[in-house]
Amino acid sequence: MLEKEIINFERTVLVGIITQTQSEEKLKEYLDELEFLTFTAGGEVIKRFSQKLERPNPKTFLGTGKIDEINLYIKENTISTVIFDDELSPSQQKNLSKILDCKILDRTNLILDIFAQRAETSYARTQVELAQCQYLLPRLSGMWTHLERQKGGIGLRGPGETEIETDRRIVRDRIALLKDKIKTIDKQMAVQRSNRGAMVRVALVGYTNVGKSTLMNVISKSEVFVENKLFATLDTTVRKVVIKNLPFLLSDTVGFIRKLPTQLIESFKSTLDEVREADLLLHVVDISHPDFEEHIDSVNQILQDIKSNDKPTIMVFNKIDAYKHLVIEADDLITEKTTKHYTLEEWKTTWMHNVGEKNALFISATNKENFEEFREKVYEAVREIHITRFPYNKFLYPDYKDALEE
Secondary structure, three states: OOOOOOOOOEEEEEEEEEOOOOOHHHHHHHHHHHHHHHHHHOEEEEEEEEEEOOOOEOOOEOOHHHHHHHHHHHHHHOOOEEEEOOOOOHHHHHHHHHHHOOEEEEHHHHHHHHHHHHOOOHHHHHHHHHHHHHHHHHHOOOOHHHHOOOOOOOOOOOHHHHOOOOOHHHHHHHHHHHHHHHHHHHHHHHHHHHOOOOOOEEEEEEEOOOOHHHHHHHHHOOOOOOOOOOOOOOOOEEEEEEEOOEEEEEEEOOOEOOOOOHHHHHHOHHHHHHHHOOOEEEEEEEOOOOOHHHHHHHHHHHHHHOOOOOOOEEEEEEOHHHHHHHHHHHHOOOOOOOHHHOOHHHHHOOOHHHHOHHHEEEOEOOOOEOHHHHHHHHHHHHHHHHHHHOOOOOOOOOOHHHHHHO
16 A cells, blocks of 8 residues: 655745735735645645735835734744745845744745746756846845755745855856856747748647646647646647648647746746747636636736737637536525626626637636537637638648639
């Protein structure tokens, strides 16, 4: 009989604030996501703390009373890590570390740590290390003495644990070296993209953990890593796909997230180039997630930031099997009906109606539900682009020689 693997999760608490721009309900959504991020990184959330503030305290982020409350809880419950939902300034992080005497992370640091865990290829590891170094550089002063006391774990993978005794000059040199390395790899990848010929390029985009890799596996019959954790896939995977004798290239890109660190957007430039150079985007949405509309807005904002928001796009609402199950459960409860209890048919009469039948699909990649309709719509969209590029193509026009003579 095999022994079960024992996983030692770090005991953590989460901290967020309620402001004029962030309601209590919105904070709960963010902390739910932060808890999933913490679990993905290897942490166990023991408690959540929140405080209502007009603006964060510039020195300690929180008020004195709330910090004392958190400090007491840390000591009484053997908490090793405190994770803040917003990015902390270097001085806030330094002051909180001294007061609470434990590891202090913010959302950015946590996401960077998950990327460090997930990076498989040399290129992904280089990108993540660059982002980590850029994040750590302004936080070097007074930070190492605190980190020396830690035993590794969340937030201390990558350069955080190998360069404890470094100084700014060494980190700057490292950043310059990593940037040069990434430039070299970017050039190689640009050549690879140009060598793919004139085939139509389709990119899967969407929030993290919406099922892009599962969909990629189903369409291309390939084996792309899939796991129910955030950022399961970092490296872009490109596969040649053929539907009805029409070939095209399909790429699976890194998932987006709210409050995505700017360091990652910069260092993952080449990954985002797959989106920039795509002819068609398949925007995959987890319709079973209660915040899927906000996820759509977050993805659209990042697409706008990288100047890719005007590309032909098909909205692919995935996980309808899970959504139907949620609706059935909601119907069993006596509650006021909101958008969270809409059926798929009711959703289709909302703003989704304006997306148009041609540009919206409702599928389950896991169960292959409505998959033939998905294949047909993708084929039609690719075919339209293909016809524009190759007016007389033998795959689309068997009698194309006659057409040329005319």
